[in-house]
Amino acid sequence: MSDPSADIARVLVSEEEIRRRVSELAAEVEADFAGRDLVVVGLLTGTLMFLADLVREIDLPLRLDFMGVSSYGDGTESRELVFTKELKLDVANRDVLLVDDILDTGKTLRAVIDKLNGMAPRQIRTCVLLSKKARREYDIPADYVGFEIPDEFVVGYGLDYAEKYRNLPNIGVLKELAVSGEQ
Template sequence: MQSDLERVLFEEATILRRLDEMAAQISEHYRDRELTVIAILNGSLMFMADLLRRIPLPLRLDCLSVASYHGKTETSGELIFKQVAPDVADRHLLILDDILDSGQTLVAVREKLQMANPRSIRVCVLLRKKKLRERPANADYVGFEIEDEFVVGYGLDFMERYRNLPCIGVLRKELIAQPK
Protein backbone atom coordinates (compact mmCIF):
# COMPACT_ATOMS: atom_id res chain seq x y z
CA MET A 1 0.00 0.00 0.00
CA GLN A 2 2.83 2.41 0.72
CA SER A 3 3.83 2.03 -2.93
CA ASP A 4 0.55 3.83 -3.77
CA LEU A 5 1.98 7.02 -2.25
CA GLU A 6 3.52 9.73 -4.39
CA ARG A 7 5.60 10.65 -1.34
CA VAL A 8 5.60 10.29 2.43
CA LEU A 9 5.03 13.51 4.37
CA PHE A 10 5.40 12.22 7.93
CA GLU A 11 6.88 8.94 9.12
CA GLU A 12 5.40 7.25 12.19
CA ALA A 13 8.26 8.35 14.50
CA THR A 14 7.77 11.99 13.47
CA ILE A 15 4.03 11.75 14.12
CA LEU A 16 4.53 10.22 17.57
CA ARG A 17 7.11 12.87 18.57
CA ARG A 18 4.63 15.58 17.60
CA LEU A 19 1.88 13.86 19.60
CA ASP A 20 4.15 13.96 22.67
CA GLU A 21 4.40 17.74 22.25
CA MET A 22 0.67 18.18 21.68
CA ALA A 23 -0.19 16.01 24.70
CA ALA A 24 2.07 18.16 26.88
CA GLN A 25 0.31 21.34 25.69
CA ILE A 26 -3.15 19.86 26.26
CA SER A 27 -2.18 18.47 29.67
CA GLU A 28 -0.87 21.87 30.74
CA HIS A 29 -4.04 23.64 29.65
CA TYR A 30 -6.42 21.17 31.34
CA ARG A 31 -4.22 20.29 34.35
CA ASP A 32 -6.83 21.15 37.02
CA ARG A 33 -9.94 20.22 35.05
CA GLU A 34 -11.63 17.08 33.87
CA LEU A 35 -11.52 16.86 30.12
CA THR A 36 -14.16 15.39 27.81
CA VAL A 37 -12.74 14.34 24.46
CA ILE A 38 -15.09 14.12 21.49
CA ALA A 39 -13.38 12.25 18.65
CA ILE A 40 -14.74 12.45 15.12
CA LEU A 41 -14.72 8.99 13.58
CA ASN A 42 -13.45 7.21 11.57
CA GLY A 43 -10.47 9.30 10.54
CA SER A 44 -9.33 10.34 14.01
CA LEU A 45 -9.17 6.80 15.42
CA MET A 46 -5.37 6.28 15.21
CA PHE A 47 -4.67 9.87 16.21
CA MET A 48 -7.09 9.64 19.15
CA ALA A 49 -5.65 6.39 20.51
CA ASP A 50 -2.04 7.54 20.32
CA LEU A 51 -2.70 11.06 21.63
CA LEU A 52 -4.93 10.08 24.56
CA ARG A 53 -2.41 7.53 25.85
CA ARG A 54 -0.01 10.46 26.25
CA ILE A 55 -2.37 12.66 28.31
CA PRO A 56 -2.01 11.83 32.03
CA LEU A 57 -5.28 13.46 33.08
CA PRO A 58 -8.69 12.16 34.06
CA LEU A 59 -10.81 12.32 30.96
CA ARG A 60 -14.01 11.10 29.40
CA LEU A 61 -14.17 9.94 25.82
CA ASP A 62 -17.03 9.93 23.38
CA CYS A 63 -17.12 9.69 19.62
CA LEU A 64 -19.19 11.21 16.86
CA SER A 65 -19.54 9.74 13.41
CA VAL A 66 -19.88 12.50 10.84
CA ALA A 67 -19.53 12.06 7.08
CA SER A 68 -18.78 14.78 4.54
CA TYR A 69 -16.60 13.14 1.85
CA HIS A 70 -18.82 10.20 0.81
CA GLY A 71 -16.03 8.46 -1.14
CA LYS A 72 -14.68 11.61 -2.77
CA THR A 73 -11.52 13.66 -2.35
CA GLU A 74 -13.39 16.87 -1.55
CA THR A 75 -16.23 17.42 0.85
CA SER A 76 -19.70 17.49 -0.65
CA GLY A 77 -20.70 20.19 1.82
CA GLU A 78 -23.49 17.96 3.12
CA LEU A 79 -22.85 16.62 6.62
CA ILE A 80 -24.48 13.52 7.99
CA PHE A 81 -24.37 12.99 11.76
CA LYS A 82 -24.52 9.23 12.14
CA GLN A 83 -24.75 9.47 15.91
CA VAL A 84 -26.39 11.85 18.35
CA ALA A 85 -24.03 14.14 20.24
CA PRO A 86 -23.24 13.00 23.80
CA ASP A 87 -24.32 14.87 26.94
CA VAL A 88 -21.65 17.55 27.32
CA ALA A 89 -23.38 20.21 29.42
CA ASP A 90 -20.99 22.07 31.74
CA ARG A 91 -17.94 20.09 30.57
CA HIS A 92 -14.61 21.15 29.10
CA LEU A 93 -14.60 19.69 25.59
CA LEU A 94 -11.74 18.88 23.27
CA ILE A 95 -12.87 17.96 19.76
CA LEU A 96 -10.38 15.69 17.97
CA ASP A 97 -10.33 15.35 14.20
CA ASP A 98 -7.83 14.00 11.74
CA ILE A 99 -7.72 16.94 9.35
CA LEU A 100 -8.92 20.51 9.06
CA ASP A 101 -9.69 20.76 5.35
CA SER A 102 -12.75 22.80 4.32
CA GLY A 103 -13.62 23.32 7.99
CA GLN A 104 -17.27 22.40 7.44
CA THR A 105 -17.17 19.30 9.64
CA LEU A 106 -15.50 21.05 12.57
CA VAL A 107 -17.77 24.09 12.34
CA ALA A 108 -20.88 21.88 12.27
CA VAL A 109 -19.70 19.69 15.15
CA ARG A 110 -18.73 22.71 17.22
CA GLU A 111 -22.12 24.35 16.60
CA LYS A 112 -23.97 21.14 17.49
CA LEU A 113 -22.00 20.68 20.72
CA GLN A 114 -22.29 24.38 21.64
CA MET A 115 -26.08 23.96 21.82
CA ALA A 116 -25.56 21.59 24.78
CA ASN A 117 -23.92 24.38 26.85
CA PRO A 118 -20.46 23.01 27.54
CA ARG A 119 -18.15 25.01 29.80
CA SER A 120 -15.55 25.33 27.01
CA ILE A 121 -14.73 23.93 23.58
CA ARG A 122 -11.30 23.56 22.04
CA VAL A 123 -10.30 21.82 18.82
CA CYS A 124 -7.32 19.57 18.15
CA VAL A 125 -6.41 18.33 14.68
CA LEU A 126 -3.56 16.20 13.44
CA LEU A 127 -3.34 18.06 10.11
CA ARG A 128 -4.40 21.50 8.93
CA LYS A 129 -4.38 22.28 5.23
CA LYS A 130 -3.03 25.67 4.21
CA LYS A 131 -6.00 26.98 2.27
CA LEU A 132 -8.70 29.61 2.22
CA ARG A 133 -11.90 28.35 3.85
CA GLU A 134 -15.45 29.44 3.10
CA ARG A 135 -16.31 29.41 6.81
CA PRO A 136 -13.76 30.31 9.47
CA ALA A 137 -12.63 27.18 11.28
CA ASN A 138 -9.89 27.32 13.86
CA ALA A 139 -7.96 24.66 15.71
CA ASP A 140 -6.34 25.31 19.08
CA TYR A 141 -3.87 22.44 18.71
CA VAL A 142 -2.40 21.47 15.33
CA GLY A 143 -0.04 18.59 14.68
CA PHE A 144 1.20 19.57 11.23
CA GLU A 145 0.43 22.19 8.57
CA ILE A 146 0.26 20.70 5.07
CA GLU A 147 -0.30 21.94 1.55
CA ASP A 148 -3.70 21.42 -0.07
CA GLU A 149 -3.00 17.86 -1.27
CA PHE A 150 -4.96 14.64 -0.82
CA VAL A 151 -3.31 12.65 1.97
CA VAL A 152 -3.87 9.18 3.39
CA GLY A 153 -2.53 7.01 6.18
CA TYR A 154 -2.58 7.07 9.97
CA GLY A 155 -6.39 7.03 9.95
CA LEU A 156 -6.94 9.11 6.82
CA ASP A 157 -8.51 7.21 3.95
CA PHE A 158 -9.47 7.18 0.33
CA MET A 159 -12.51 5.01 -0.39
CA GLU A 160 -12.04 3.45 3.09
CA ARG A 161 -8.50 2.28 2.20
CA TYR A 162 -5.06 3.27 3.53
CA ARG A 163 -6.20 4.09 7.10
CA ASN A 164 -3.81 1.49 8.51
CA LEU A 165 -0.64 2.96 6.98
CA PRO A 166 1.69 3.99 9.84
CA CYS A 167 2.77 7.12 7.95
CA ILE A 168 0.97 10.01 6.26
CA GLY A 169 1.55 10.50 2.57
CA VAL A 170 0.23 11.99 -0.63
CA LEU A 171 -1.75 9.47 -2.67
CA ARG A 172 -0.69 9.11 -6.30
CA LYS A 173 -3.00 11.19 -8.50
CA GLU A 174 -3.73 8.37 -10.94
CA LEU A 175 -5.18 6.30 -8.08
CA ILE A 176 -7.54 9.11 -7.15
CA ALA A 177 -8.65 9.46 -10.77
CA GLN A 178 -9.26 5.70 -11.13
CA PRO A 179 -10.56 4.37 -7.78
CA LYS A 180 -10.89 0.61 -7.46
Protein backbone atom coordinates in the same frame (compact mmCIF):
# COMPACT_ATOMS: atom_id res chain seq x y z
CA MET B 1 -3.28 -8.10 -2.52
CA SER B 2 -0.83 -5.30 -3.23
CA ASP B 3 1.08 -3.27 -0.65
CA PRO B 4 -0.95 -0.08 0.05
CA SER B 5 2.23 1.93 0.64
CA ALA B 6 3.13 1.29 -3.02
CA ASP B 7 0.32 3.71 -3.97
CA ILE B 8 1.96 6.60 -2.10
CA ALA B 9 3.68 9.18 -4.31
CA ARG B 10 5.49 10.74 -1.35
CA VAL B 11 5.36 10.79 2.42
CA LEU B 12 4.44 14.18 3.90
CA VAL B 13 4.71 13.24 7.58
CA SER B 14 6.70 10.25 8.78
CA GLU B 15 5.69 7.83 11.50
CA GLU B 16 8.39 9.22 13.79
CA GLU B 17 7.31 12.84 13.19
CA ILE B 18 3.74 11.86 14.05
CA ARG B 19 4.79 10.08 17.23
CA ARG B 20 6.88 13.05 18.39
CA ARG B 21 4.18 15.63 17.62
CA VAL B 22 1.42 13.62 19.31
CA SER B 23 3.52 13.59 22.50
CA GLU B 24 4.01 17.36 22.26
CA LEU B 25 0.28 17.95 21.72
CA ALA B 26 -0.58 15.73 24.69
CA ALA B 27 1.78 17.76 26.90
CA GLU B 28 0.09 20.99 25.79
CA VAL B 29 -3.36 19.53 26.51
CA GLU B 30 -2.21 18.33 29.95
CA ALA B 31 -0.93 21.80 30.85
CA ASP B 32 -4.11 23.51 29.67
CA PHE B 33 -6.63 21.07 31.19
CA ALA B 34 -4.96 20.15 34.50
CA GLY B 35 -7.58 20.07 37.27
CA ARG B 36 -10.47 20.30 34.80
CA ASP B 37 -13.38 17.97 34.04
CA LEU B 38 -12.14 16.96 30.58
CA VAL B 39 -14.27 15.24 27.97
CA VAL B 40 -12.44 14.29 24.78
CA VAL B 41 -14.72 14.00 21.75
CA GLY B 42 -13.29 12.29 18.69
CA LEU B 43 -14.79 12.56 15.24
CA LEU B 44 -15.09 9.18 13.56
CA THR B 45 -13.58 7.57 11.59
CA GLY B 46 -10.48 9.32 10.29
CA THR B 47 -9.32 10.49 13.71
CA LEU B 48 -9.23 6.99 15.23
CA MET B 49 -5.44 6.42 15.08
CA PHE B 50 -4.59 9.98 16.14
CA LEU B 51 -7.14 9.99 18.95
CA ALA B 52 -6.01 6.64 20.35
CA ASP B 53 -2.37 7.73 20.40
CA LEU B 54 -3.23 11.17 21.82
CA VAL B 55 -5.39 10.02 24.75
CA ARG B 56 -2.82 7.38 25.73
CA GLU B 57 -0.28 10.21 26.07
CA ILE B 58 -2.54 12.53 28.11
CA ASP B 59 -1.80 11.90 31.77
CA LEU B 60 -5.06 13.32 33.14
CA PRO B 61 -8.40 11.82 34.12
CA LEU B 62 -10.69 12.18 31.13
CA ARG B 63 -13.86 10.86 29.60
CA LEU B 64 -13.96 9.82 25.98
CA ASP B 65 -16.83 9.83 23.51
CA PHE B 66 -17.31 9.96 19.77
CA MET B 67 -19.40 11.74 17.19
CA GLY B 68 -19.82 10.43 13.71
CA VAL B 69 -19.81 13.02 10.95
CA SER B 70 -19.39 12.19 7.31
CA SER B 71 -18.41 14.76 4.70
CA TYR B 72 -16.52 12.71 2.14
CA GLY B 73 -17.84 10.04 -0.20
CA ASP B 74 -15.63 7.76 -2.24
CA GLY B 75 -13.89 10.72 -3.84
CA THR B 76 -11.79 13.66 -2.79
CA GLU B 77 -14.42 16.42 -2.80
CA SER B 78 -16.63 17.38 0.15
CA ARG B 79 -20.33 16.72 0.08
CA GLU B 80 -23.15 17.48 2.54
CA LEU B 81 -22.53 16.70 6.21
CA VAL B 82 -24.37 13.86 7.88
CA PHE B 83 -24.23 13.17 11.62
CA THR B 84 -23.94 9.40 11.91
CA LYS B 85 -23.33 9.07 15.67
CA GLU B 86 -24.37 11.30 18.54
CA LEU B 87 -22.61 11.79 21.88
CA LYS B 88 -23.60 9.54 24.78
CA LEU B 89 -21.88 11.64 27.46
CA ASP B 90 -23.35 14.80 28.91
CA VAL B 91 -20.92 17.65 28.21
CA ALA B 92 -22.86 20.38 30.05
CA ASN B 93 -20.50 22.49 32.19
CA ARG B 94 -17.52 20.36 31.16
CA ASP B 95 -14.37 21.21 29.25
CA VAL B 96 -14.47 19.61 25.81
CA LEU B 97 -11.49 18.81 23.64
CA LEU B 98 -12.79 18.16 20.12
CA VAL B 99 -10.33 16.02 18.14
CA ASP B 100 -10.41 15.69 14.36
CA ASP B 101 -8.04 14.32 11.77
CA ILE B 102 -7.94 17.26 9.39
CA LEU B 103 -9.09 20.87 9.34
CA ASP B 104 -9.75 21.49 5.67
CA THR B 105 -12.58 23.85 4.70
CA GLY B 106 -13.71 24.12 8.31
CA LYS B 107 -17.22 22.97 7.42
CA THR B 108 -17.15 19.85 9.61
CA LEU B 109 -15.67 21.52 12.68
CA ARG B 110 -18.06 24.47 12.35
CA ALA B 111 -21.08 22.13 12.32
CA VAL B 112 -19.80 20.03 15.22
CA ILE B 113 -18.87 23.07 17.33
CA ASP B 114 -22.33 24.55 16.72
CA LYS B 115 -23.94 21.27 17.78
CA LEU B 116 -21.73 20.98 20.89
CA ASN B 117 -22.38 24.60 21.88
CA GLY B 118 -26.07 23.67 22.05
CA MET B 119 -25.13 21.18 24.81
CA ALA B 120 -23.75 23.96 27.07
CA PRO B 121 -20.14 22.88 27.66
CA ARG B 122 -17.91 25.12 29.80
CA GLN B 123 -15.54 25.47 26.85
CA ILE B 124 -14.65 23.77 23.59
CA ARG B 125 -11.10 23.56 22.33
CA THR B 126 -10.13 21.92 19.07
CA CYS B 127 -7.22 19.63 18.29
CA VAL B 128 -6.47 18.58 14.73
CA LEU B 129 -3.75 16.37 13.38
CA LEU B 130 -3.54 18.24 10.06
CA SER B 131 -4.50 21.72 8.90
CA LYS B 132 -4.86 22.91 5.28
CA LYS B 133 -5.13 26.68 5.50
CA ALA B 134 -5.29 27.03 1.72
CA ARG B 135 -8.76 25.41 1.63
CA ARG B 136 -10.33 27.19 4.61
CA GLU B 137 -13.84 28.51 3.95
CA TYR B 138 -14.89 28.94 7.59
CA ASP B 139 -12.90 30.91 10.14
CA ILE B 140 -12.24 28.02 12.52
CA PRO B 141 -9.06 28.35 14.53
CA ALA B 142 -7.63 25.12 15.91
CA ASP B 143 -6.24 25.39 19.41
CA TYR B 144 -3.82 22.50 18.87
CA VAL B 145 -2.44 21.64 15.42
CA GLY B 146 -0.21 18.70 14.61
CA PHE B 147 0.99 19.73 11.16
CA GLU B 148 0.23 22.39 8.55
CA ILE B 149 0.13 20.70 5.15
CA PRO B 150 -0.25 21.84 1.53
CA ASP B 151 -3.52 21.53 -0.38
CA GLU B 152 -3.12 17.91 -1.42
CA PHE B 153 -5.31 14.88 -0.78
CA VAL B 154 -3.60 12.81 1.91
CA VAL B 155 -4.05 9.33 3.33
CA GLY B 156 -2.64 7.22 6.11
CA TYR B 157 -2.69 7.23 9.90
CA GLY B 158 -6.49 7.02 9.87
CA LEU B 159 -7.17 9.11 6.77
CA ASP B 160 -8.60 7.23 3.82
CA TYR B 161 -9.39 7.27 0.14
CA ALA B 162 -12.42 5.08 -0.65
CA GLU B 163 -12.03 3.48 2.82
CA LYS B 164 -8.47 2.34 2.03
CA TYR B 165 -5.03 3.38 3.35
CA ARG B 166 -6.17 4.16 6.94
CA ASN B 167 -3.69 1.63 8.32
CA LEU B 168 -0.56 3.25 6.88
CA PRO B 169 1.75 4.42 9.70
CA ASN B 170 2.58 7.72 7.99
CA ILE B 171 0.73 10.42 6.04
CA GLY B 172 1.28 10.61 2.32
CA VAL B 173 -0.03 11.76 -1.03
CA LEU B 174 -1.48 9.14 -3.34
CA LYS B 175 -0.14 8.53 -6.81
CA GLU B 176 -2.49 9.75 -9.54
CA LEU B 177 -3.20 6.22 -10.75
CA ALA B 178 -4.40 5.18 -7.29
CA VAL B 179 -6.82 8.13 -7.17
CA SER B 180 -8.12 7.55 -10.68
CA GLY B 181 -8.70 3.87 -9.91
CA GLU B 182 -6.39 2.55 -12.60
CA GLN B 183 -4.04 0.89 -10.16
